[in-house]
Amino acid sequence: MSNIEKDTEGHSYFGGDLGEGKLVHSNSQFERYHVETREAPWRIRLPKKFRISIYNNCVNIQECVQACIYNVHRVGEDGRITDPVEDLCRGCHCCTLSCPKGAICVELNPEFQRLGNTYFTPERMENIFFEAETGRIPVSGAGYGGVFAGKGFDGFWFDFSEIVRPTRDGIHGREYISTTVDLGRKPPRLVFEGSRLVSEPPRTIEIPIPMILDAPLSSPSDRSLALALARAASILHTFSILKAEDYFDGLSPYASNLMPRIPSSKIIEFPKLIKSSRIIELDYQEEKASEERIREDLKQVRRINPSVIVCTKFSNIDELAENAENSARAGVEIIHIHIDDCIVEQDPDTIVEAIRSVHTRLVEKRMRDEVSIISSGGIAEAAHVPKSVILGADAVAIGLAYQIALGCRFCYGDKHRDDCPMRVEDADINLASQRIVNLVNAWRDQLLEVLGGMGLREVRRLRGELGRAIFYRELEEKVYGDSE
Ligand code: SF4
Ligand code: SF4
Incomplete structure (x- = not known):
């Protein structure tokens, strides 16, 4: 029996029952991941270049x-x-x-x-707008116009060396390149008695793209933005994070594609949400969270919904690796490391170091395969998705980029104003979600090109593969040594 189901919009998805924490591809009916894109012009236009x-x-x-x-x-x-x-x-x-x-x-x-800032540059904003408008890859036809060295994601390039493996056709290839990733916890081993599994089964959810949508920076004053995000996540068969306090009844048709973000100190206030979700995110913000503390919080959550997958979110740069290790030891399934976009703008290396430090710590402690890592902050262009994966993330949470596609003007949430151009009117919900879908689809197409160029059949094999990248600083050191 096929488990490809239809959502409220009539989009099929690889479904499992809500609350089972399992989303699997059907064995009997294989479908290539495909999302319809269409032109989605927005009322706000960028100035001409x-x-x-x-x-x-x-x-x-x-x-x-x-x-x-x-x-x-x-x-x-x-x-x-x-x-x-x-x-x-x-x-x-x-x-x-x-x-x-x-x-x-x-x-x-x-x-x-004058658009954007030093990180979300005018060119990046222009590309985001084009991708959101058309769903296509921006091609200048005038060669690569970007930088060849820099900080953060600009400090390393993809290595498409064909010595290791011949390239594959990306988007239009005959061979299917999988962009599916697992979010959740895989036990180090499975224990059987006869044919009966006696150890804890894997608690994972499969999503067909290594991208989810992060919660908007500031609470949407209009519910239409939340609906647009939820609808986009549903069409893309992925998840959208929404702050628990921003939930309302109108979102319930999209519950299986939503991940509520609950402050770790307020678990008790959201039992209904925890019960109705497949994944929840506990937000520890800047805190240093001990293993015991996380374990207690997990117990509290599991008393409400034993099968819910739990993600812990941390933003404290200095404590990320420690918090991640404590989460993994406590039994959490997903770790979300977030660096504020303001911080990444000031020092783009922060997000790169954050992902590397958490991935490396979990590898050293032999726990990396037991948990998934989601990273967010500084995701400003398509290349940042595979670059995050190379550094060790399983998936990224796209935040500011989709907001820019809807007209955000970098108030970074704390100066949210009534005249915010990102406002989504009720009549714009479908258009706004289409722009998000277009953007993500254009980024997935570019991911396919990268995977194809590297001769990889699936994005899972790219995770933590630092050998697939050339780091400018390492190269410079190798070539010039200590010389000035
Ligand atoms: S090429 Fe001729 S038509 Fe074009 S701007 Fe120059 S003078 Fe005018
Ligand atoms: S020739 Fe080049 S610079 Fe001149 S209008 Fe056309 S695209 Fe622009």
Whole structure:
């Protein structure tokens, strides 16, 4: 019997009963993961990247029309060139070079350059907007325009060396590349008496992409944003985290795709949510949590729902590895390490070091395979997903990126205002969720390209594979040694 089920939107998902904590692929009916994308233009537009001026010494010989392969310069019905379509400009300057009169000026739009911050740069914001709008991979056609060294995720590159394994076709390949990951706890061994399993069975949930959606930075003043997130998570067959205090009855159709975030000190206040969820997240924020404390909290949760999968979330950089080890020892299934986007902006290395330190600690303690790691903070582009996995995460929680796709202007939650452009109106719920779906799908396509380039058949095999990356600092040290 097939266990591919339909949700409230009519989307099929690899289902298990709510509360069983098991989400499995059907043996009898195999389906490739596929999500429909469609154009989803938003009411907020980003400023154009380039500004084009045509000076009045233009003599209308239309060399620019010939030179621009992006159709920016056009000829009107009167035979004269029209105003350039600046949206399409890629800044290649072919037109400026071709114009014998020097009548064209193409320059970066200062309004565009003021977008975002030093981490969520204007270019990253532009890509996020494009991906959310179209569901496609942004291709500039003008080569790689990014940096070759830097801090954080910019400090290392993928190693596509073919010596190890030939590449596979990514998105359009004949072989299916799996992006499925497990969230949960796998016991170190299974013990059988005859054919009967006597040890504790694995407590895992399979999701078809190594991405979940993080809770919005500030509590959504309108419930439509929460509904859009829940709907997107349902379409993507993944999870969306929502703060427990932001729950309302209208979310119940999406319960199987929601992960309530409950402050660790308030477990007792949310029994209904704990009972109706497959995964819950206990938020310890900046705390240092002992094994005993986590064990007690777990007991409290399990008294309410014995089968719920529990994730512990920590944000204290200095205590992350210790807290993660304590969680694993206490019996937690998932560890969510979160570095605030503000901190990552100031020091992008923090998120890289955080993931590495937690993964390494659990490997050293031989507990890595018993728990899953979700990381969040600083996830600003598609490449950050496989890079997080290489560092040791099983999955990432996308936060600020989807907010940017909906118009967020970096108030980082603490200055949330009534005029926040991220507001999702009731009529926009489907459009907003489609933008999130488009964004995640475009990132998954890019993940497939990375896996294909590395010759990997599944993303699970990328976890902690530091050999699949080249670290700039290590390379520099190797080449130049101690020399200045
Ligand atoms: S090539 Fe220069 S002079 Fe000719 S139409 Fe274009 S802008 Fe005008
Ligand atoms: S800079 Fe390049 S893309 Fe932009 S209008 Fe000129 S030729 Fe076209």
